Amino acid sequence: MKRAFALFISLTAYVCLLAGCWSQRELTDLAFVIAIGLDKTEEGEYLASLQVVNPGNVAGAMPSGGGAGGVPVSIYTSTGDSVSEASRKATEKVSRLLYYAHTNLVVVSEELAREGLDEVFDVMERHHQFRTTAKLVIARGHSAKEVLSVLTPIDKISARQIIQMLKFSELAWGETSNIDIWRTVRDIAVSQRNPVMTGVAIEGDPRKGKRQENVQSSVPDARIKLDGLALFKNDRLVRWVDGPTARGMMWVLERIQHTNLTVPWEGKKEAIGYRTTRSKTKVKAKIKNGRPSISIHIIAEGELSESRIPINLADTSLLFRLEKELERSAKEDVTKAIKAAQREKTDVFGFGAAVHRAAPRLWKKIEKEWHDRYFPELDVTVTTDMHIRRTRMWDKPY
Incomplete structure (x- = not known):
């Protein structure tokens, strides 16, 4: 009798613990x-x-x-x-x-x-x-x-x-x-x-x-x-x-995964195509005489995707010159993006966060005036390193 009563109590307790469909929707x-x-x-x-x-x-x-x-x-x-x-x-x-x-x-x-x-x-x-x-x-x-x-x-x-x-x-x-x-x-x-x-x-x-x-x-x-x-x-x-300015913003925000750059060569516009395969952006803040400044360093690797002129891509000195031209193009895009944001007095890049990390006490003083006063006049230095890792199937275009 005691055994049956204990079993009954146990089953009753288990029933109480079971979840019900009180909030069900068909x-x-x-x-x-x-x-x-x-x-x-x-x-x-x-x-x-x-x-x-x-x-x-x-x-x-x-x-x-x-x-x-x-x-x-x-x-x-x-x-x-x-x-x-x-x-x-x-x-x-x-x-x-x-x-x-x-x-x-x-x-x-x-x-x-x-x-x-x-x-x-x-x-x-x-x-x-x-x-x-x-x-x-x-x-x-x-x-x-x-x-x-x-x-x-x-x-x-x-x-x-x-x-x-x-x-x-x-x-x-x-x-x-x-x-x-x-x-x-x-x-x-x-x-x-x-x-x-x-x-x-x-x-x-x-x-x-x-x-x-x-x-x-x-x-x-x-x-x-x-x-x-x-x-x-x-x-x-x-x-x-739009266009290159928007891409420049994505460079700074480190949201570029793959993209295409075209550069002029020997008087022909958009002669060489370059596709990035990986990239990294480093943003650092520096403080000098109580004034913040920002340095941006972009590193990218990629491959040549198109050549519309006959050039010898097996020539390493030529590839080095191409890398410099690609660096100039990427830097130009980033500079356009920064100037566009500074004209509108809106820090969409998170430069304020970099300043906060570098100088927390200074940030407390300038935080309220950051977008309207400090950001539009911010000195920003941009450097780029673009590396050509592959030229795909052809070194010499037919």
């Missing part, structure tokens, strides 16, 4: 929000555009991007005095409960970015479902809603295509930044660095890009493309930079 009750677009209306309200997956169309979709029964995503919009209000009002148009745990992309309009993003980041950090690992881009020349509405031909979901473009463009080209919300908030929260974000634009007609026919043609009527870097001062967009 999949058929959830609307998975993959991306969020944020704009401002003429009345000053937030316009939230939610890209929601159409599960049936994605599951049975063809490689072209369309599904058996229609497009893979739907866009739901709503307005509100705050981002939270706008997103909750969207439930009036959706037959399921909005679920943000899989939101991987946030697109912010240029207009909203110039006004400031403090309120946007606040609600995203507080939301219990939202992940701050979501990627962040700025819609350039178009609204965030238009960007999310374009159907893409390779990836079924356009948000995923943008995320993949950010990843591989930074890896292969070096003029864009693959940044998430957590890193952006961290840069805004500290006084030693300001954030940099990648721009997204639309090539073609945005109205035609919404239609399924856009992914049924070898030449889509509208394409999404990455377009330059947005420089921020605190939480406000202040300037766009």
Whole structure:
């Protein structure tokens, strides 16, 4: 009897310890929000555009991007005095409960970015479902809603295509930044660095890009493309930079993995192509007479990717001259980037952090005036070491 009673008590205790599904949600009750677009209306309200997956169309979709029964995503919009209000009002148009745990992309309009993003980041950090690992881009020349509405031909979901473009463009080209919300908030929260974000634009007609026919043609009527870097001062967009200037910023930020440089040779522009395979950037601060200065040293290795003129690449003295020309080109890009940031009085490079490490006491004195007074007048020295490790298959172009 005692044995049976002890067994009963044990089983009862185990039952009490078992976890229950008190917060369960059926999949058929959830609307998975993959991306969020944020704009401002003429009345000053937030316009939230939610890209929601159409599960049936994605599951049975063809490689072209369309599904058996229609497009893979739907866009739901709503307005509100705050981002939270706008997103909750969207439930009036959706037959399921909005679920943000899989939101991987946030697109912010240029207009909203110039006004400031403090309120946007606040609600995203507080939301219990939202992940701050979501990627962040700025819609350039178009609204965030238009960007999310374009159907893409390779990836079924356009948000995923943008995320993949950010990843591989930074890896292969070096003029864009693959940044998430957590890193952006961290840069805004500290006084030693300001954030940099990648721009997204639309090539073609945005109205035609919404239609399924856009992914049924070898030449889509509208394409999404990455377009330059947005420089921020605190939480406000202040300037766009493109091309070599954007690449110069990535050099300083040590975000260059692979990129291409072209240099003139014997009177011919862009005669020699060079592809980096690895690089490293060292940023150091020096203090002299109470004034900080910065030294930047860039070391890169790579290979010749193209020669448009007949030269003998087996000649080591010629390769040495080519390295010097590549160093001059990289230094020019970095100098342009630094001057662009100094004109806008925004330290996007983290030079303030270098000064803080070198002289903590001095930093406490100049911290509040760093961006507006000290950074624009900062003396920056740039040195580069570019090494040609390989010339690929040919030493002498045919």
